[in-house]
Every structure is written in structure tokens, then in C-alpha cells.
Amino acid sequence: MINEAIRKITDEMMKLDDPVAQGIEEYLTGICTTESVASRILDPSKKLEEIHKKVWDEARKRKKGNCAYIPPQEVYEMVRSYYGIGEETAPKAKVNVLDLL
Numbered sequence: 001m002i003n004e005a006i007r008k009i010t011d012e013m014m015k016l017d018d019p020v021a022q023g024i025e026e027y028l029t030g031i032c033t034t035e036s037v038a039s040r041i042l043d044p045s046k047k048l049e050e051i052h053k054k055v056w057d058e059a060r061k062r063k064k065g066n067c068a069y070i071p072p073q074e075v076y077e078m079v080r081s082y083y084g085i086g087e088e089t090a091p092k093a094k095v096n097v098l099d100l101l
Helices: 002-016 019-031 035-041 048-061 072-083
Strands: none
Touching: 002 019, 002 035, 002 048, 019 048, 019 072, 035 072, 048 072
């Protein structure tokens, strides 16, 4: 299922042929490590093209002169929200044994 989800977003990104879409695809590929995340990406009602458009719309709202910027973390939050991806993809906290002493 994970490979199928990655294939889906990669195919969608290739059709858009846009650096922003590529960044979103790379982010999703990186967090697509569980069946839960894969199932959300595979949801037929969710398309990379739609979140791509939302990111560009937000960038246009913030445009100043010839530039527009959205910090990557904000884009990632938009992507996670769009696909309904929650904490299950958060990296596991590592415990430093020395902190326990």
C-alpha cells in the first residue's frame, strides 16, 4: 500500500511538472511510512493538484512585489491538514539515557 501511495503522488507530480508540486511530493514520500498515511494519500478524493493549487493561492495572497514566500513548515502543515495526516507520522522521540540520570 505504501508503494502504491508513493506511485500515485509521483505520477500526479509528474503531470504538474512544477517545483512546488515536486516539493510537496517529496515531503509526502518522506512521511509515507505507515499504512495509515498511505491510505490517506490513496483517498480518491485527494489530489496533489488540489493542494498544489491551495499552496499557490496562499502564496499569491502573500505576494510582495515579484516575490512570495511561505515557510516550508507552513506548507507541510497545509499538506498534512489537506490529506488528514496527523501525529502518526511524527518521528518517535528518542530518549538520551544520560538525561535519565
